[in-house]
Amino acid sequence: xxxxHAVPLASAQNASAxxxxxxxxxxxxxxxxxxxxxxxxxxxxxxQVLASVVAFKEEVQRxxxxxxxxx
Amino acid sequence: xxxxxxxxxxxxxxxGGVEFLVIGGVAALAHGSARVTFDVDVCYRRTRENIExxxxxxxxxxxxxxxxxxDLPFKFDVATVTTGLNFTLSTDLGDLDLLGEVAGLGEYxxxxxxxxxxxxxxLPMRVLTLEGLLTAKRAAARRKDxxxxxxxxxxxxLRKRPPE
Numbered sequence: 001x002x003x004x005h006a007v008p009l010a011s012a013q014n015a016s017a018x019x020x021x022x023x024x025x026x027x028x029x030x031x032x033x034x035x036x037x038x039x040x041x042x043x044x045x046x047x048q049v050l051a052s053v054v055a056f057k058e059e060v061q062r063x064x065x066x067x068x069x070x071x
Numbered sequence: 072x073x074x075x076x077x078x079x080x081x082x083x084x085x086x087g088g089v090e091f092l093v094i095g096g097v098a099a100l101a102h103g104s105a106r107v108t109f110d111v112d113v114c115y116r117r118t119r120e121n122i123e124x125x126x127x128x129x130x131x132x133x134x135x136x137x138x139x140x141x142d143l144p145f146k147f148d149v150a151t152v153t154t155g156l157n158f159t160l161s162t163d164l165g166d167l168d169l170l171g172e173v174a175g176l177g178e179y180x181x182x183x184x185x186x187x188x189x190x191x192x193x194l195p196m197r198v199l200t201l202e203g204l205l206t207a208k209r210a211a212a213r214r215k216d217x218x219x220x221x222x223x224x225x226x227x228x229l230r231k232r233p234p235e
Contacts, residue, residue, distance in 0.1 A: 021225035024218060030105035031226055039101040039189045039198070043077055046100040050107055051074040 075165025078192050080111045083164075085194045087128030090116040092186050093198040094173060094207070099219065101189060102201050103226050106219060110159075110166035114199075116179040117171050122152045125169070132162035175210020176203060201227045 015023065022028055034042050077097055084091050092115075093101065096108025115125055126149050134147040137159045145151070152158070156171035172178045176185055185203030188195045199207070205223050208216045 017224040017228040021221045024221045026218065026222050026225060027105065028225060031103055031222070031229055034103040034105060035229060040191050042103060043097065043100055043191065046108065047074065047077050050109065053107055054074040
């Protein structure tokens, strides 16, 4: 069964860069949203995302250690 | 692991009078990329005076070679930076990569020619352009950069579109 949302390979070369990005799996809505902000705001938002990712990774690590301790 | 403090690193370099260009993931972020970056990449001018300013600006951040064994002797000073070229560092403010040259672009002067001034954190900073980032990523030809290239191309196109 074929994916009705997939961009056919034959048309990929003629597709716009945005269409190619979407076909690649890039969330273009995030890019459009980012372009509404100033460069500094974009960096600050990026830092916040990074801090969340790092905090989440640490929490996963702690949870694994707690689980190991129970075994 | 700790989140790299982009603002603190860039303002420290800028206020220290270091001639540097923001490149890599942070430059992409400044242009609108949605990809998370874990380190700050900068290209620095390799003159004696600038290397001195660079070392002075970073000295109190205790830079060490990232991923190197803790007993490996490493002193971040003018002699070390002059002898080497590219350094992947861990600092008190997070991970910082210092590049003397960039793939596809070359040394500082060539990278500077492909950069633009953006106001970051209230300071004018030189940042590699989207086109420059694309040149560097394509030259590096790393599989992990495929998505980044596609994203940067989309950003370039989106920026040229008239606002809705």
